[in-house]
Amino acid sequence: MNPYEKLKATRKSDRPTSNAYIQEIFDSPLELHGDRRFSDDLAIVAGVGFLGKYPVTFIATEKGKPDLQDRMARNFGCPKPDGYRKALRLMKQAEKFHRPVICFVDTQGAFAGADAEERGQGQAIAESIMEMMGLKTPVISIVIGEGGSGGALALASANKVFILENAVYSVISPEGCASILWKEASPENVAKAAECLHITAQDMKNLGVAEAVIQEDFENFSDMCEMLKNKLIEAVEELIDFSEEDLLEQRYRRFRKFGVFEEEKKGFFRKK
Amino acid sequence: MGVLDKFKSKMDSLKNTYQKIDASVKITCKKCGYEAKAYDLIENFYICPECGNYYRMGARDRINLLTDKNSFKELYKGLTSKNFLEFPSYQDKLKKATSDTGEEDAVVCGTASIGENPCAIFVMDSKFMMASMGSVVGEKITRLFEYAIEYKLPVIGFTASGGARMQEGVISLMQMAKVSGAVKNHSNAGLLYITVLTDPTTGGVTASFAMQGDIILAEPKALVGFAGRRVVEQATKSQLPDNFQKAEFMLEHGFIDAIIPRPELSNVLSELLILHKRSV
Ligand SMILES: [Zn+2]
Numbered sequence: 001m002n003p004y005e006k007l008k009a010t011r012k013s014d015r016p017t018s019n020a021y022i023q024e025i026f027d028s029p030l031e032l033h034g035d036r037r038f039s040d041d042l043a044i045v046a047g048v049g050f051l052g053k054y055p056v057t058f059i060a061t062e063k064g065k066p067d068l069q070d071r072m073a074r075n076f077g078c079p080k081p082d083g084y085r086k087a088l089r090l091m092k093q094a095e096k097f098h099r100p101v102i103c104f105v106d107t108q109g110a111f112a113g114a115d116a117e118e119r120g121q122g123q124a125i126a127e128s129i130m131e132m133m134g135l136k137t138p139v140i141s142i143v144i145g146e147g148g149s150g151g152a153l154a155l156a157s158a159n160k161v162f163i164l165e166n167a168v169y170s171v172i173s174p175e176g177c178a179s180i181l182w183k184e185a186s187p188e189n190v191a192k193a194a195e196c197l198h199i200t201a202q203d204m205k206n207l208g209v210a211e212a213v214i215q216e217d218f219e220n221f222s223d224m225c226e227m228l229k230n231k232l233i234e235a236v237e238e239l240i241d242f243s244e245e246d247l248l249e250q251r252y253r254r255f256r257k258f259g260v261f262e263e264e265k266k267g268f269f270r271k272k
Numbered sequence: 273m274g275v276l277d278k279f280k281s282k283m284d285s286l287k288n289t290y291q292k293i294d295a296s297v298k299i300t301c302k303k304c305g306y307e308a309k310a311y312d313l314i315e316n317f318y319i320c321p322e323c324g325n326y327y328r329m330g331a332r333d334r335i336n337l338l339t340d341k342n343s344f345k346e347l348y349k350g351l352t353s354k355n356f357l358e359f360p361s362y363q364d365k366l367k368k369a370t371s372d373t374g375e376e377d378a379v380v381c382g383t384a385s386i387g388e389n390p391c392a393i394f395v396m397d398s399k400f401m402m403a404s405m406g407s408v409v410g411e412k413i414t415r416l417f418e419y420a421i422e423y424k425l426p427v428i429g430f431t432a433s434g435g436a437r438m439q440e441g442v443i444s445l446m447q448m449a450k451v452s453g454a455v456k457n458h459s460n461a462g463l464l465y466i467t468v469l470t471d472p473t474t475g476g477v478t479a480s481f482a483m484q485g486d487i488i489l490a491e492p493k494a495l496v497g498f499a500g501r502r503v504v505e506q507a508t509k510s511q512l513p514d515n516f517q518k519a520e521f522m523l524e525h526g527f528i529d530a531i532i533p534r535p536e537l538s539n540v541l542s543e544l545l546i547l548h549k550r551s552v
Pocket of ligand 1: 322
């Protein structure tokens with residue numbers, strides 16, 4: 001598949017969404033609702049459960065079941081500020097009880113509507129990212145489908161980031177990019193944008209944006225989730241012995257390294 | 273120094289930067305069509321003398337207008353963007369932006385004093401590729417916060433941005449987390465961060481360091497939002513209020529602390545810096 005085909009594949013309604021992973025991976029998951037401020041945004045699914053023997057908090061963007069009604073109720077996985085505030089509330093709760101946080105990312109992006117703007121979409125994402133950078137508990141994020149821009153990063157400012165082999169992660173949707181740069185989001189332009197933006201899991205590995213690429217096997221979904229679960233346990237066990245200070249330092253360094261530019265004075269060229 | 277003297281010296285330093293401008297050059301207001309002499313416009317803080325419309329300002333003008341004379345010391349010069357994804361025509365756009373503005377990229381960073389209060393300052397320049405945030409913007413602002421932590425300085429940030437710089441792909445997205453991490457460390461050190469949102473502050477900058485200030489100020493009528501108005505219109509399918517995503521709208525909905533007219537900014541910032549000075 002080329003990048004555009006991968007993008008389209010992540011949007012197919014029969015692709016497993018976050019809820020399917022949550023049910024497979026965690027023991028006795030209990031969903032917890034609401035942001036305690038305004039509403040319960042169903043585009044974010046979050047709660048507590050066991051990852052093997054470890055109590056964890058899970059937080060996910062959820063696009064919904066194949067039927068249209070569920071997808072509409074979940075706003076097709078595009079969270080509003082209330083969703084990000086629910087996520088943040090449960091991250092802080094996880095921090096209080098020293099539970100690792102596992103995030104599943106699958107969203108075209110944060111919702112772009114008048115109500116979302118009114119309630120501070122930008123502020124909600126900004127706060128989520130900033131608080132995640134200071135969260136004193138391990139955070140692991142997995143991009144399982146679409147990693148759309150700031151709305152995805154709001155759940156992916158983590159110690160470790162995994163990505164499924166055909167998932168994508170991008171600063172802007174290729175449609176948006178094509179219409180801004182080439183005036184029209186025709187299939188050819190979108191395909192070109194998808195190529196230029198470097199959105200594939202393999203790109204993420206090369207750029208250091210993801211630590212690991214996870215193999216997809218939707219035919220044998222349980223087996224695939226078992227493998228992913230083991231990978232998550234491994235990551236939790238690696239991070240759980242870190243002191244709070246080291247954990248924050250590791251996360252800071254992880255993001256601090258991103259950036260490719262030229263620096264004249266010292267005459268060296270930094271590449272990730 | 274009295275207020276009037278301060279004002280005069282500020283005007284002098286502004287004129288210094290504009291020595292190259294022909295005094296007779298006239299600029300037509302896009303809003304009301306009034307023709308103002310360049311000098312008059314500068315003296316009026318780039319506000320139309322006729323209708324009060326705010327013009328966008330370059331980063332250097334902003335610094336000259338705001339900071340004490342000769343106090344600004346620039347940091348992190350010599351950082352330039354690289355087309356590492358070989359994105360079509362990115363190199364040309366960078367070249368054009370550099371020749372249009374004389375800047376290396378979309379943010380100018382340094383230390384300065386405002387009303388004799390030292391601070392670290394960054395100013396984004398909307399004339400440079402719409403102040404989109406790529407590696408250079410992210411790196412310079414991150415370094416500035418790290419510097420401010422080391423020297424225990426407050427940070428004042430003037431934001432303006434069309435969002436993340438798509439020509440740098442996901443690496444520009446990562447800058448949001450990188451800068452946010454530095455802001456968080458600065459905040460944990462008990463230091464003050466004031467943002468001043470200027471026209472237009474949107475996208476990934478709104479969704480990161482623009483909204484992370486301890487105190488968030490904005491210029492009148494500045495566009496402040498996350499998603500683009502057209503995108504929102506399509507999603508909402510209804511009439512948006514006239515002041516949608518303006519500073520006044522953001523104030524009304526509780527997302528900024530105050531709207532400060534441009535001529536008063538320097539004084540307000542100075543007062544805030546004094547108020548946050550810790551007694552030794
Ligand atoms: Zn006018």
